[in-house]
Amino acid sequence: MFGGAVREIGQNCIDHKVTGTNNKSAGERYVKSVRIIPCLDVDAGRVKKGVRFVDLVDEGDPIELSLRYDAEGADELVFLDITASSDRRATMVDVVARAADQLFIPLTVGGGVRTLDDAKALLRAGADKVAVNTAAIARPQLIAEIADQLGSQCVVVAVDAKRQGGGWEVYTHGGRMATGIDVLQWVDRVVQLGAGELLVTSMDRDGTKDGFDLELTGEIASRVPVPVIASGGVGTLEHFAEGALKGGADGLLAASVFHRRELSIDSVKEYLLSRGINVRPVR
Numbered sequence: 001m002f003g004g005a006v007r008e009i010g011q012n013c014i015d016h017k018v019t020g021t022n023n024k025s026a027g028e029r030y031v032k033s034v035r036i037i038p039c040l041d042v043d044a045g046r047v048k049k050g051v052r053f054v055d056l057v058d059e060g061d062p063i064e065l066s067l068r069y070d071a072e073g074a075d076e077l078v079f080l081d082i083t084a085s086s087d088r089r090a091t092m093v094d095v096v097a098r099a100a101d102q103l104f105i106p107l108t109v110g111g112g113v114r115t116l117d118d119a120k121a122l123l124r125a126g127a128d129k130v131a132v133n134t135a136a137i138a139r140p141q142l143i144a145e146i147a148d149q150l151g152s153q154c155v156v157v158a159v160d161a162k163r164q165g166g167g168w169e170v171y172t173h174g175g176r177m178a179t180g181i182d183v184l185q186w187v188d189r190v191v192q193l194g195a196g197e198l199l200v201t202s203m204d205r206d207g208t209k210d211g212f213d214l215e216l217t218g219e220i221a222s223r224v225p226v227p228v229i230a231s232g233g234v235g236t237l238e239h240f241a242e243g244a245l246k247g248g249a250d251g252l253l254a255a256s257v258f259h260r261r262e263l264s265i266d267s268v269k270e271y272l273l274s275r276g277i278n279v280r281p282v283r
Helices: 062-072 092-099 117-125 133-140 141-150 183-191 215-219 236-247 265-274
Strands: 016-019 028-031 035-043 048-050 054-060 077-081 107-109 129-132 155-164 169-174 177-182 197-202 228-231 251-254
Touching: 016 251, 035 228, 035 265, 048 062, 048 228, 062 077, 062 265, 077 092, 077 155, 077 183, 092 107, 092 117, 107 155, 117 129, 117 141, 129 133, 129 141, 133 141, 141 155, 141 183, 155 183, 169 236, 177 183, 183 197, 183 215, 197 215, 215 228, 215 236, 236 251
Parallel strands: 035 077, 035 251, 077 107, 107 129, 129 155, 155 197, 197 228, 228 251
Antiparallel strands: 016 028, 035 048, 048 054, 155 169, 169 177
């Protein structure tokens, strides 16, 4: 397991800050090394991937894929139990434990996290961070409880966003339910409650390979003082660069292009370096 039980959970998502000017926060800018993050959407013990959250296709075993990405130089992994909330069941703690025991990179786990005890169980199983969405919408104080007890660095708020009119609406239950909540207002609130990171997925771009929703990511990255992971739509090397340069993302998440070996983590990092974007070296 990454660093053992006494590790400083989530430290890899905390960027060093220096004085300067930037819209990340007044008087500060992030000196960041952009993270490349494969995402494993898990349903019934298998990794699945679809387009705009539907038409899911089996992509393989989560343990085998997670170990492959660890060996290939991924900076972190995200496990999302995509039916835990809609099925009203707990997250796959056993799968997390088996994966974490063999991984040497940080692991974020989400889906079905409803209570502080749920978060603690995942951290004990080996997760470094927990992602919350549906339960946080129902009871926002959950974010503060986890942050207060376990540290903000452990709390990732996943934001599933869909365009509505001139803005975006938050969705829950794996993209199945609209909330009527404005995304920008929601991210402001969750950061105030103690969220240490945001995982922002464009439902409109998810699985399309048309590129990140740069307007969505850029709007959020420009208004919050915490790291933002861009998710949804990556299909080319240039899309990764755009996510960092135009979207202002601290982390770049992808699924199908990695699962199907259309792009390698090494090729992504080499391309980003060629564009002047700082990345962590492949081991």
